[in-house]
Amino acid sequence: MLALKAENISKQYRLGQVGTGTLSHDLNRLWAQIRGKEDPYLKIGEANDRATKGKSDYVWSLRDINFEIEQGDAVGIIGRNGAGKSTLLKLLSKVTKPTTGKIYTNGRIASLLEVGTGFHPEMTGRENIYLNGAILGMTRKEITRKFDEIVDFSGVERYIDTPVKRYSSGMYVRLAFAVAAHLESEILIVDEVLAVGDAEFQKKCLGKMGDVSKGEGRTVLFVSHNMASIGKLCSSGIFFSQGKMIAQGDISKIINLYSEDLVTSEEVTPNDSQTIFLKKLKAYSVSNPNTNIISGEDAILELTINSTKNQDNVIIGIGINDTYNNRLITPFSKHQGVSFQIKPGENIIKCTIEKFPLKAGDYIVEVFVGTNLERFDYYDKGLKLRIIDSYKNEALDYSQGYFLINQKWDYYD
Template sequence: MLALKAENISKQYRLGQVGTGTLSHDLNRFWYKVRGKEDPYLKIGEANDRSTKGDSEYVWSLRDINFEIEQGDAVGIIGRNGAGKSTLLKLLSKVTKPTTGKIYTNGRIASLLEVGTGFHPEMTGRENVFLNGAILGMTRKEIKRKFDEIVAFSGVERYIDTPVKRYSSGMYVRLAFAVAAHLESEILIVDEVLAVGDAEFQKKCLGKMNDVTKGEGRTILFVSHNMAAVKQLCTSGILLKNGQVAHRGDINSVLENYIINELSPNSEFRYIEDLNKKAQIRKVKVYNNNGVETTEFGHSDDINLDISFINREVKGGIRVNIAVLDKFENVIFVTRKVFEEKNENNFTIKIEGGKLIPNTYMLSVAIDTPAVELYDIIKGGIQLNIIETGHENFLTGDTENGIITPPVLWI
């Protein structure tokens, strides 16, 4: 049975304006409509590519989206920032209307699109549970039956009679998620808001969403930049690029497509100065023992990293963290080095050959202090491809996670 169907849906915005922008444009649209002609502004919009300037004042946030989702499916929607993921969820949640196309739904929808969606800041947590439930189409009897379970899951029982305007963002999202997940809607739509919660709560949420799909047969649409969470929860996926569907299929094929075609395979990070950052990474370059910049290494090849950063304001020690992640963003290993106060630093590290099994990895570099105040991070911008050379030996070490005793040499 179908839970959701999107049929040629598109969403157009006029840059710098709310709605269609001007009275003259609205009148022009009306004039074309009464004459039975197509909206003239549907012909002039440009694709939602934020990397190019463009000439039109109209932009397509989404364009010609088609898909069907079966009841009980857990679907991950992934893509770069600005690809149209949140806009798609807003259309499916009926927060906004599509410019063209139709959306068919079978059942009630509970959506969590941003922290505190549907909450009134002056009302208490208790009152907001009933308000939010009513917005989702639940009866008071249904809400009362689930109330104790909602409060217990959220972990904010002590503050349930406190106005939510005094809640932290973490408390907000805990209660909002608990309401959306526990009330008896057939479709649950969750945006990246779970990133606000701590690691323990994120794990708890993923467990609940697993129960919702596998145990209760409800449908979930999940947007996240955490590829490991998407892989764990979802069975199928939709990859968006510049407002269009770039790939649709089982979750493994969608993630592979995203990693190979969307994440930058560059061997060097491109620095853009940001004077608002107290410390900033200026260069991350990857090269082999011959000095050739590359992202592809044989199993036995050394991987050399040339890194530089600038410290503008941080006093005392500052540290650089280098992590290798697998294609689902699970950390394989991390190493770090502490630097004394100095405006500019440049250093090289070497990851010895033979330590990473053939696979695709991503490099993450971050600057913070021992008190764990983060100043800058590069994640997923550089890809490492380890290929088989015919001399691999995986008899020792943790090959399941892709690493065998990873020594890192600082130079």
């Protein structure tokens, strides 16, 4: 049985406007509708690419989305920032309406999109539990039956009769998730708001969502950038990129597509509008500059930084993630007490890492350029770092999390 169906849905926004835009635009739309013509503003607009300035005031956050979700499925919604994931959840939750297309739902929907979604700040935690249940169409008796379970799961019993405006963000999201997960909705929609909670609570939430889907047969839609959580919870996924649905299917296939989308190349698209920015990143083995990094051997990460001015006290940070976007190591000049004087033109900065500790495979690199007080550039567009087989078999197992690395920073003009 179908739980959700999206049929040719699109969502258009006009930049700088609330709603559809000016009165004249709304009248033009109405006049076209009366004459049986197509909405004239559907013919214009650009994809939601945050990396470019664009030429139109109209942006398509989503365009021509079609999918079906079966009852009891746990579905991961995956994509980069700005891909349209949160917009989709708002449409499914009826927070906003699609510009075109229709959404069919079978059952009540409980949504957790932002911290405090659906809560009245002046009301107590107790009152908000009953309010949310009433919104879902539950009787007071049904809510009372679940009340103790909700409070116990949230861990905010001491503050249950305190107005929620006095809650911390962590308390807010604990109670909000407990309400959404325990009240008897057929469809549970959860955005990345769980990132506010601590690791223990996130694990608890994932376990509960698994119970909701597998044990109770309810449908779960989950947005996260944590691919490990998505892979553990979800059996299927939908991959979005720049407002378009690229694929739907088995979760491992969707995660691989997302990883490939993150991994591009070692060449950087410079941000010429900035005074200091990353232009290029090269990675190679100390033993052979023409070779990719060899796992277990000394390696160099070489950055070309362009500048239009002199700048003192510049620090560089390099974040190296796996293809699930989990941070593994972060060589950072600040941690070594090293900063650089950047001159106009090209500046070469090298970070030497002893016995490079990651095993063979592809990795994603992010680069920070700034000072302790200012950020000049933060490049996170998916630079690829390829590590080849170890000759010395000294690669470390990073499954247990972070570890220290020996690093040295040098400047060349």
